Amino acid sequence: MEGMSPDGRIGRTVFLFPASASPHPGTGWELLAAFPVFTEALDAICARLDPYLELPLKSVLCLADRAQRPALVERVSFSGPAVFALQAAQYRLLQSWGLQPDVLFGHAAGRMGAAFAAGVFSLAEACHAVGTLARLLSSLPDTEPGSPHLDHALKAYGRTLATLHPQPPRLPLVSDVTARPVGAETRDPEFWIPRSPVRVADAVELLHQQGVRTWLELGPGDLLTRVLPRCPPDGPVTAFAMARDWPLLQAGPL
Template sequence: MRSTAFLLPGQGSQSAGMGTRLYAHDEVFAAAMDEFFAALGDSGRQLRADWLSADPVLPMDHVQRSQPLLFAIDHAYGRLLKSWGIAPAALLGHSMGEVAAAVLAGVLDFTEAARLVWWRCERLVDAPAGGMLAVAAAPDAVRPHLRGEVVVGGVNAPKQTIVAGPRDALEEVTGSLRAHGITCAAVPSQTPFHSPALDGSIPAAREAFARITRRPPTVPVVSCYTAAPLTDAEAVDPDYWAPQPARPVLFWPALSTLLASGDHVLVETGPGQVLSRLARRHPAVRAGRSRVVPLAPVLPGEEVATLLAARDALAEAAEQAEAETGAVGG
């Protein structure tokens, strides 16, 4: 029988207007977003105005827009699913998605986490200029092309590696990869997430995490940094949370850990379909043992229709699971 697992996306899944149509349509989603904006006070009011504006002050890929809004929208989708009576048997968050997963799993308090996310994003504005690059190759094929402080910042799939680092060195790496016929494309980001360029942010973040509530998870969380289930000790340790923006994301190994635990309906609980596309490549999904249901369209525009289709798909999956349970019981 398939259990439901939430996949919560991070940097690279953002797009201008994400979530805004659903905000105008769904009361539960809107209430969760408003709770987030209220937690930030004046900063939240400005963020909300920028999010809803056709002419925002900051572009969506700026760290003070993409990161807090991804956290808020991931969490709001999770709250929406809960209002439908859908509770996850496990959660897997990608980058910022893991912070939202931690809130949904009871590890972090929502208001405290929201304020800490904003606080950290304010400080990352001064991080070295840089970015991230998605490369259609395995990590071992990518490493010979790395230069300077550019590192492997993520393993999203067997042949999708993320590299990250300062801007000039990243441009050199891009040129080397393309000269050798390796396809690559920029990840929407103005910050070199998941690289040592952000190591300087760790000490202050460690102190900040030490000041907020931390609890063992009430729902299993698969860590995208260890590719193993989050332990109770890790969940309450500031040294687990503080380094995350500077450490590699191991999404594919983490997804394999999740799917090795059983068959799942993988619900992408956030904007876009980046994680859905990746998950559909997994052997457990290709074989039909697990399936993928995104809640949002690839790009904003059909959010309400996509959500309704997802609700029908999840209802169908629940009916199938109930029938299978009845058949086994009989």
């Protein structure tokens, strides 16, 4: 089903789930204060993630010392869980406003949030995967990509993924690795292990070819909406970031 953006452009809508953990000013605080639906969703998600973390995740996301919050959220032990928790809770809030995507795209650490929104993983399974990966990465010494320590951690993560029960996507889901729609490969644990390079520009081109003209970024910042102007093809698009534009999104349909 095609939707209409607030400025009147007609086209399909993609929800973007990026890897960025750098919080936009006010992320968490504003939505917690304004929307019980968001608060309830975030509380439920944090309760599932907290057993894997050294501090309660909600206390990190909503740290009163806003100067200290970004440095803590960006630590490897919190960055993945923080991104997932905000994206999943924001997705629940958008649903309560009647906003639905035509297609989903997850980038790097945001891949699990997109998979959860697409119905590939249950909340319990997604939180188990995200929490396990955060715990494994936080136990590593300072290391480079491709190091034996990292390889060992990712193999352990693969064993966790193999215990999950992924389902076919209920919503179209585009991969940042293949830049193609995701299908049967969701059942392969190896598919969900972090890898590079990712093909953001190619995925953007595919989505544009599929009629996407409205781009809505979930999470703590606006990473992908800032990248969009540098990705082919050129053409009119309408881009929003939930952390920045939620009052506009609440006001009307896309």
